[in-house]
Ligand SMILES: Nc1ncnc2c1ncn2[C@@H]1O[C@H](COP(=O)(O)OP(=O)(O)OP(=O)(O)O)[C@@H](O)[C@H]1O
């Protein structure tokens with residue numbers, strides 16, 4: 087069928103035509119937005135943790151666009167090893183501040199702009215002096231000590247006070263939060279903790295997204311993090327949701343899937359959101375129409391598998407050294423899609439002690455191929471990796 091009309095969106099952070107299975111999470115977010123707007127009150131911070139390609143970034147984008155549509159102050163950043171989180175945040179808030187000055191009465195924003203400017207000059211000297219869309223009198227001594235934890239707390243507080251006065255909220259989103267340093271995680275925890283101390287918490291919502299190791303990393307930074315956040319694991323889609331993700335987009339274009347075709351496609355994609363989009367895309371391109379039949383799925387499914395193999399799994403596999411590959415293979419054999427116990431990996435690789443595996447294990451964690459869901463366990467960060475490895479000679 088016409089590839090120009092193809093509705094499926096395999097990739098990273100690309101909004102799927104049907105955002106399937108995330109209704110409950112988005113409903114809770116609606117509650118957060120209404121509490122902020124109607125009562126000026128904020129929620130706990132949220133953590134969205136899940137494997138690669140399950141749809142975390144898509145959810146952050148959706149939350150940001152909903153909050154922006156309500157006139158909220160929002161900032162979304164991606165933590166990366168190269169850029170301090172403080173700089174990235176200050177940078178992302180600049181455009182939000184400029185939008186705010188166009189939307190809300192400037193006198194009510196004066197203090198926030200002044201505090202933000204001082205914060206920016208401290209942490210983002212290059213662009214910290216950028217115009218914010220209104221005349222700003224620097225407010226010094228609030229969020230410019232240079233200690234990120236204190237300054238972030240003070241900035242969140244000022245954002246919250248201003249938001250409450252304006253009848254809006256502030257939404258701070260950090261993607262790939264597992265990449266932040268321990269000091270940065272401590273600062274984030276401190277600032278979110280500080281917000282929550284008020285009997286009527288200010289309407290600032292922090293949402294961090296990252297790999298399944300993120301909750302443990304946050305707890306490692308400050309032990310109270312376990313109770314600080316509302317942890318919302320983002321997982322594979324249920325059967326019903328996977329079907330909606332596959333069938334919904336083409337039905338919107340009046341192209342139905344025959345029952346056998348849907349079942350076969352679901353079998354291939356196994357509820358993995360990225361894979362569902364890839365299957366949908368290739369099946370659509372392979373189909374002659376007017377409906378989608380099982381042989382379209384056989385052809386498209388194979389092409390999708392190849393795309394996912396090359397785009398997702400192969401580069402990860404090839405980045406591994408022979409010793410690391412041996413460990414990955416053992417992990418696939420023993421754990422499959424589930425975590426494996428390190429002790430069993432030791433015997434499966436013919437080693438004697440856990441420490442014999444630690445170099446390979448640590449390197450693979452650093453490369454982002456595996457993570458430790460708990461002490462003594464190891465698992466893949468990408469769904470379907472064990473399947474791929476089993477197919478490698
Ligand atoms: N709920 C959903 N329904 C259907 N498709 C989805 C859903 N969520 C995400 N997708 C699709 O899955 C793919 C991956 O989404 P996204 O990039 O948000 O994942 P991620 O969890 O952020 O991955 P990573 O950890 O690699 O950053 C995209 O092609 C997106 O369109």
Ligand SMILES: [Mg+2]
Pocket residue numbers: 098099142143144261
């Ligand atoms: Mg992402």
